[in-house]
Amino acid sequence: MSRRVVVTGLGAVCGLGLDWQTVWEGLCEGRSAIRGWQPPGVDDFPVRYAAPVDDAAFAARYGADEDPGPVERRVRFGLAAAGQALADAGLAAGGDGAWTAGRIGTAVGSGVPERDPLELLPALGEDGQPSWQALYARRDRLDRASGLFCTNDALAAGIAARHRLRGPALNFSTACAGATHAIGHGFRMIRRGEVDAMVVGGADSVLNLPTMTGLHLLGAPSTSELFGDRLCRAFDRDRSGLVAAEGAAMLVLESEESARRRGAIVYAEVAGFGSSLDAYQVTAPHPDGVGAALAMRRALADGGVAPEAVDSVNAHGTSTPLNDPIETRAIKDVFAGGEHYRKLAVTANKTMLGHLIAAAGAPELIATVLSVRDGIVPPTLNLENPDPACDLDYVPDKARHQEVSVAVSNSFGFGGLNASLVVRGYDD
Amino acid sequence: MTNLDAVRLTAPGLYTAAGADPASLWEALVAGKDTGRSDELLAEAWPGAGTAFLVDDPDAATLGVHRRVLRTSEKQARMALYGARLALTGPSVTGPVGGEGWGLYLGLPTVDEQLLRFSALDGLRRAADDSPGAVAALYGREVPPFSGLSHLNSTAAAHISAVFGLTGAMAAYSPFSDAGLSALVDGVLSVAEGENEAAVIGAVSPKVHPLLFPQYEELGWTGAAPGEGAAFLVARRGPDVPGARDVPAAPDGPAVRLAGYGRGFGADGADLTSALTEAVHAALAMAGTDAAGIGWVLPDAGWTAAGEQAQRAALDRVFGPAGARPAVAGAERATGVLGPAHPLAHVVLALHGLATGRLLADDGETVREEPLPVSRVLVLACGARGQVCAVVLEGAGS
Secondary structure, eight states, X not given: OOOOEEEEEEEEEETTBSSXXXXXXXXXXXXXXXXXXXXXXXXXXXXXXXXXXXXXXXXXXXXXXXOOOSOOHHHHHXXXXXXXXXXXXXXXXXXXXXXXXXXXXXXXXXXXXXXXXXXXXXXXXXTSOBOHXXXXXXXXXXXXXXXXXXXXXXXXXXXXXXXXXXXXXXXXXXXXXXXXXXXXXXXXXXXXXXXXEEEEEEEEEOOSHHHHHHHHHTTOBOOOOSSGGGOOOTTBTTOOSBOBBEEXXXXXXXXXXXXXXXXXXXXXEEEEEEEEEOOSOSSSOOTTOHHHHHHHHHHHHHTTOOGGGOOEEEOOOOOOTTHHHHHHHHHHHHTOGGGGGGGOEXXXXXXHHOBOGGGTHHHHHHHHXXXXXXXXXXXXXXXXXXXXXXXXXXXXXXXXXXXXXXXXXXXXXXXXXXXXXXXXXXXX | OOOGGGEEEEEEEEEBTTBSSHHHXXXXXXXXXXXXXXXXXXXXXXXXXXXXBOOOOOOHHHHTSOTHHHHTOOHHHHHHHHHHHHHHTSTTOOSOOXXXXXXXXXXXXXXXXXXXXXXXXXXXXXXXXXXXXXXXXXXXXXXXXXXXXXXXXXXXXXXXXXXXXXXXXXXXEOSSHHHHHHHHHHHHHHHHTTSOSEEEEEEEOOOOOTTHHHHHHHTTBOOOOBBOXXXXXXXXXXXXXXXXXXXXXXXXXXXXXXXXXXXXXXXXXXXXXXXXXXXXHHHHHHTTOXXXXXXXXXXOOOXXXXXXXXXXXXXXXXXXXXXXXXXXXXXXXXXXXXXXXXXXXXXXXXXXXXXXXXXXXXXXXXXXXXXXXXXXXXXXXXXXXXXXXXXXXXXXXX
């Protein structure tokens, strides 16, 4: 069995907005969610910019929802985005619990557990000496919503339990490619007939002191103060590292037959998925972009799409010194035939969204889907002095109205774990 | 086009407290060998957690890597790398390994380790009394440089890929036992659907650490002894796709294939039992068989009471009365609970049984070896929050 797979529902919660419509509008208008940021109560943390979710606005909008219990921020964001996407798809369970779309599962990428910086303090006993016995005796003082109690499957299981989805509930752990892997595998499961629909995407929140300290020690986030909230400068020569963000985005993927049977609105078709490994270093991507190119090639082949048919690439575009020229090289390699790369509109959504880490591929796929639907390529912001090694058309500053029949979305995870998706307009 | 018939499971690599190969685990189970260790640290840390099935942390020489690899990995990644090495350097793998046709599918635990050493806690207390800024400064000083890496469980995939030159399609799942079987299912599918020529499939346990136990307790842990280890194998396309059932036996035994699978979710109680029952029925149907066609069942470890109960009830529903059902036995007595690696260790054990025509039966007191009456084995996974998976493995000549 091989079925066409279409997108019928969208949901997003991030610094740019608390629903997909606001996020898309922001991307098209070139608004940035990046602003000055510090861990709570801290004023000299070396990483000074991020793209956080507006807590007050989120609480006002979603606080009245059923209390999910003690869960991490990423799970709260993910549950909200999944609820949005299911509602947007017009999917509902009948009285017998059966879904109108048939068998539904979920697949998400959700990063690393959120750590509480003070989680080990209960290990200091009455005598002031640290011990595991003391931690055991005081375990009721530990925060159930963070640190030791967090596991990576909480979001997938939470979505499945809340919406009574009986299909597989999978969590993908492929670093910054997690959401794209989840979406790709959800797509494949529908295509081969294992399920009829999937809630797919990602959620992450690294904006806590322990995780940001770890990322900073790896040299991943920019510590520059030169450009203020214009710090995420993908493909610019003055780029200096990623700008971290938090949030979630979810899509409902569905078999074409199910969507047609329900009369669902179809945003676009997911046509192909490809993944690869760099087999290079844990701390750096392959300098020739071999793995990145392989993922794109496989996604195109998987969808039966010729490179010449692609109009736009939603780049991983992290604004790190290594990624951007390497991704450029990979794009030029994949689309070398007839120098088609010169015709591509390449965009870096992270210049507005920030880097949602494991979730990053999900809002970027939503942008890719809507780009195909609406014929708009969002801009790459802050590209003021292009790096000579980054010499493609990155749609600087302002969104471009153009026909986008087919688009590719890239996610390249730390350690060389790569994934790409191909989206095309749906024509029934 | 999905054609599970065309894919063979081979090259078992197993690293557990019972040894570094499937035969050692088999023998340890039959002999009732005590492979657990009393661990003073665990006993002090968490009442009831005094015994664990630990493995030695592989060193650079064992792993065949430069010492610098150890700096950017933690024990879980090293156990995984060793499991992959056992599989890929064993006698079953002939010809070159690696390249664009070789993919990687992993089941990984969440990494739970201390960000701060105990020696820094007094400073943390003072910093907490002072200001959040002081806490941030202490983290900046005390957190080890590669902690960000070691908390990323997918680091294991990066290491295996780099060491063996795998650049094929990949995926990694976490954090509980269903992750191991999902890696198996999707790894086999990647070969069956032509995405990879071969897929290295593996899973690794968490490293046993006192920080695990609060989480375990919260998730309904029964107190079952934890274990450490890794289980790996390779899925490869048979030489003759249409007639794959006639593929000659591999050098180390008859060819084995994934004949069917089912996966789903059940939140709790009856729902969990139903989900597991449906997953088993789906796996049997895909394998073109029924309950009578199964010779041996390897259930998931009894890690939570809900999971244990659901597995018992599901097996009752599928196989009927106890007297009529196939032998049921797993590896837990000699490995402890291996998390994502548990069901994959069972798959490796099943490969050994299918190759030798033997099974293991557990009467509650001892494990005994018997002839395998039917060349099909059922392996179950029951994740901590309701994720379930069932696979049927079949001797390819059956």
